[in-house]
Amino acid sequence: MDYKEEIGKILRDKKWKISTAESCTGGLLSSKLTDISGSSEYITLNLITYSNEAKQRMLNVTLNQDGAVSEYCACQMAKGLYELTHSEICVSTTGIAGPTGGTLQKPVGLMYASIFSKDRQETFKIQTKSNLSRTEIKEIFANEVLKKVYIFLKEVEGKY
Numbered sequence: 001m002d003y004k005e006e007i008g009k010i011l012r013d014k015k016w017k018i019s020t021a022e023s024c025t026g027g028l029l030s031s032k033l034t035d036i037s038g039s040s041e042y043i044t045l046n047l048i049t050y051s052n053e054a055k056q057r058m059l060n061v062t063l064n065q066d067g068a069v070s071e072y073c074a075c076q077m078a079k080g081l082y083e084l085t086h087s088e089i090c091v092s093t094t095g096i097a098g099p100t101g102g103t104l105q106k107p108v109g110l111m112y113a114s115i116f117s118k119d120r121q122e123t124f125k126i127q128t129k130s131n132l133s134r135t136e137i138k139e140i141f142a143n144e145v146l147k148k149v150y151i152f153l154k155e156v157e158g159k160y
Contacts, residue, residue: 003146004032011042011152016088017025019045021081023061024095024111026050028142032093043062044087050079050123055094059084069094071112071123078123090116091149094127102130111141113154122152 010020020030030046033039047058052068055061057079066072077092095111102108110127114121128140 001150003143003150004036006150007033007117007146007153008036008039008042010150010157011015011089012038014088014157017042017044017088018084018091019043019047019081019085021047021049021055021077021090022094023048023050023055023077023093024097024139025082025093025128025142025145026097027129029091029093029145032142032146044085045081055080067106069096069106069110069112071114072116074112075121075123078114078121082116082118088117089149089153091145092116093141093145094152095141097134097141098130098132099134111142111144113145113148115149117152117156120152120156122148124148144146 022055027048049055049058051054059077064072073094074092078090081090093113096102096108098108111126114123126144
C-alpha cells in the first residue's frame with residue numbers, strides 16, 4: 001500500500017491539514033508527503049528541528065532527564081507543532097540514525113515518533129537493526145511513521 005497516497009486522500013477528503021517536525025528523519029518524511037502532486041492542499045508546515053536548540057526554540061520543547069531521543073520529547077515536539085500550526089494532524093520524529101551517537105540505553109536505530117490531533121495523541125517507539133546504513137535507517141523510520149499516520153487517520157476520520 002502506498003501510505004502517502006492514502007494519507008493524501010484522507011486529508012483532502014476531510015479538508016484537514018498536516019504538519020511535521022522532524023529530527024532523525026531529517027526531512028525525509030516531509031519529502032515523502034510532498035511527493036504527492038497537490039500536497040500543498042493539506043500540508044501546512046514541515047520543520048526540521050534537528051538540534052535541541054531548534055526543538056526548544058521552534059516547538060517550546062522542555063527537555064527532561066530522558067533527553068531528546070525519548071517518548072517525552074516526541075510528545076512535546078508534536079504538541080508544540082500543534083500550538084504553532086493548529087494543523088489537524090501533527091507528526092514528530094526524534095531518534096538516532098547512526099552510525100554514531102548510540103549508547104547501550106539508546107542504540108543506533110532507535111526512534112520515537114508522535115502523532116497529535118486535538119483529541120488524541122499516539123506516541124510510539126521503533127527500533128531497527130543498528131547495523132544498517134544511516135540512509136536505510138531513515139527510510140525505515142519514515143516509512144513506519146507514514147504507516148502509523150495512515151492507521152491513526154483511519155481511526156479518527158470517522159469521528160469527525
